[in-house]
Amino acid sequence: MGRDHGFHPVRITRIIQETPDTRTYVLDAPFPYRAGQFVTIKACGTLRSYSMSSSPETDAELMTTVKRVPGGLVSNWMHDHLAPGDVVETTLPAGVFCLREGDGAGGVRELAAPVVAFCGGSGITPILSLAKSALAGSGRPVRVLAADRDAGSVIFSAALGELTERYPDRFEVRHHLDDRQGFATADQVREFAGDTTEADFYLCGPAPFMDLVENALLAHGVAPERIFVERFAQTAADRPLRENPEQEPEELPEHDSTLTLVLSGKRHTLAQRSGETFLESARRAGLAPPFSCEAGNCATCIAHVTEGEAKMRVNNALDDDEIAEGWVLTCQGEPTTPHVTVEYED
Template sequence: MPSSPLFRRATVTRIVQETADARTFTLKPLDGPLTYEAGQYCIFRITVDGRPAPRAYSFSSAPGFDDEITTTVKRVPGGAASNWLHDHVREGDELELTAARGRFTLRPADTPLLGFCGGSGITPVLSLAKSTLAGTDRRVRLLCADRNRGQAIFHDTLTDLAARHPDRLDVVRHLDDLRGYLSAADIKEFVGADAGADAYVCGPEPFMELVESALAGTGRVFSERFGGGEAPASVPTTPPAHVKAAGTVTVVMQGRRQTIAKRPGETLLQSARRAGFAPPFSCEAGNCATCMAILREGTATMRANDALMDDEVAEGYVLTCQAVPDEDAASVVVEYE
């Protein structure tokens, strides 16, 4: 199955230090405009110490609002990719990234937009807020939770934006060091009379679970998850080693090739690990595309796909955390590019 170029190059034209551990990278694609929607992200191809560490990072810019393309990355303790970007990338360097992807995008509505942001979760929500202000008449209300003022990403940006749109943008800052941890009561108080509004939620998994459980109104809820959560309970775990299925799975990665016996219900990501590889992954829920690879032979079915575009699926790309070889596929070959 032929493969089309997945990554394109972009020059880092400017770097802004948002907080002590968050930086915004302004990107200029080398081969023409990059088309994207507010709230989307790209997968960046990053190699750290000779090992691939692709990661998904959201746009903090918005088409129709910003003339430049920006993505904002928070340094994560122990995070290979985020630390590499902070420590090694300088203005003038080039990065490789995929086309825009993701479904955390604006849905048509006449109700206000409620944004719930935990830490760096403000990044795609800021993009959505900008797009809403630029292209609609809707009100935007943001609840931003941070540990303290020093870690509040885009504090000044949002303050300026609210001053420019005093009748349409309201930003509520919840700082843990002043008010304690965010509670369900805080969330319900913030929602107030807007229980029918669309809610967009992004942040650490405990934060997102709290917000989602506290939203009891009739409004739609859209969430963006990039990692840290558990796989859905309905997804079966790897079967015992003694259970076998007819056929083989071959994994190709960084010039290495390993073939193992299929196991019923085992995802290609699980097979790759069992074959001795350390493939890239993040959310393991079908949301981020960090684990994507291409099927060179055989067929597999994805349990969920909230990341790959239709043309990528048509070309043979799969989310290996969700792709299970079909029972009638005697031989499956998957390659991490």
Template sequence: MARDHGFHPLRVTRVVDETPDTRTFALDARFPYRAGQFLTFKVCGTLRSYSMSSSPDTDAEVCVTVKRVPDGLVSGWLHDWLKPGDVLEASGPSGSFCLREDADKRPLVAYAGGSGITPVFSVVKSALATTRREVRLLSAHQNGGSAIFRGALDALAARHPGRLSLCHHLDDRDGLVTAEEIGALATERADYYVCGPEPFMALVEDTLAAHRVTPERILIERFTPTAMVHEAAGPPEPLAATVTVDLRGERRTVPQRPGETLLQSARRAGFTPPFSCESGDCATCMARLTDGEAKMRVNNALDVDEVSEGYVLTCQAEPTTPDVTVVYED
């Protein structure tokens, strides 16, 4: 099996204050990765994913950049406690918010809001360094003080005159981002990269659709889970079928419930299975079906070989046969 599930120790070598609530952590890491990918960290038993702001094509260090979420468990811990010399447990790299192999001549248009600039910065650096593509970037923040990588982006634009068009949007100066502003960057045959708060991404998606950009041209990275909420009038009726979950050798069986994912069934069985994004993007929840079948609502993380070997994203997989067995492997 190709994917490395394991968590590995990574030492923090440097901590950089980007803005009052955003820090970059440089890591002593030697693994190969692609621009736009993320790592998943285990902090106090909790899993959270953070995109790499570094580019494998331009940066010697591997860096993640973390914005503190108010009352956020992991982002708060990383800001309050993590210092050079400390060791983090991390798995990955994962994710497909990356440069496409066949896109050397297509323009690249990116829309980033808040901490969404992190993977976009990585992708833009690689695109400029390894291709001849024209790059257009809208980087939106609440104000000048919260504009992550503003100076670094200006320096990048200066190093690539005529190739990187940069639009710094500040809400307190310019008002909220508008469809006109988004549409103004759209151009023929481009690939589009979108990462930011949900309302920002929804506006970008709607605007691009109005400009007849087809969905396969748009790559989206979601930081917040788009967990589907299945509201039912009362508890759903159990089916005459079962889900058997095997987590690190311990096996439990629960009745299937309509509309329930394998991850939800595993939790109902009393397990604490691994997960992070709950959006089908990170593969942290990946497990193997050894019996029965299941259909994934979204799969932005597993490749064709993994799926054919029986692996599923349990946060997205619903059983389609009466009895299924799912095994979480270490």
């Protein structure tokens, strides 16, 4: 049986004002989780995923931090309406933006590789979680370059300062302020990375910032498998494009395989066209399976492959055990066999 991806009522115990537009919500949620993961919150008829800023190694309470986004439906509602004592609906923690573990003969062994992180704005949220866990749970050195618009925008300034005092030989944070230094450059990324190309590199922030950092690290000689990127927004470049977007569905090429969907206990067999995800095929057939982000992040669309095989374009929500059990994100799932049966949880 897969992990429970449903929603659970969770009470807010405290709210911490981090900056004028950023708040941390302390949740009465005894969920197990790993540093770097997120929860998905259901509000205003939609869903949004927010990273934990707490660490299971150092914090007794689960905390998620939300920055107010101009025009943001859920973030603005949370800032304007939620108070201590209120209840929100969240998923269990999910995500694969976690500290890498090594496999030794006796099980998991501690890695010695440094952790080097680059974050922009509220991208510091999962980075703080990772840093606290790496420092408290291992002997790994941790270095963070945090880019912010200005001094008033720096989130977790006090917490980062406390880590510097507690781990003076193992923790370093460098604040980059755009209003004083301009936007971060590839040269600055390479300089901060230094000679530690064997480190594990973690990136979280606005897409242009992460693209800059990732490209600079790759050009610097860092292996792609040592770069971990957390993305919550799907850009146009990430979406599959048809050769002719104006084509009506009946004008598209004939299907290459068949798909059986089990939704609310009913079976539906339909054409699975080349280049379509399971979710796209279902919606084209007039079905309404659950989904939210369509970017492989929130696991709202999870289903179980009971016949045939599938692959995912992007997966930022399911762990290896869940994939091995046959669970798939239908917004990212494609068939690799002529027929696939996908069953949604009731």
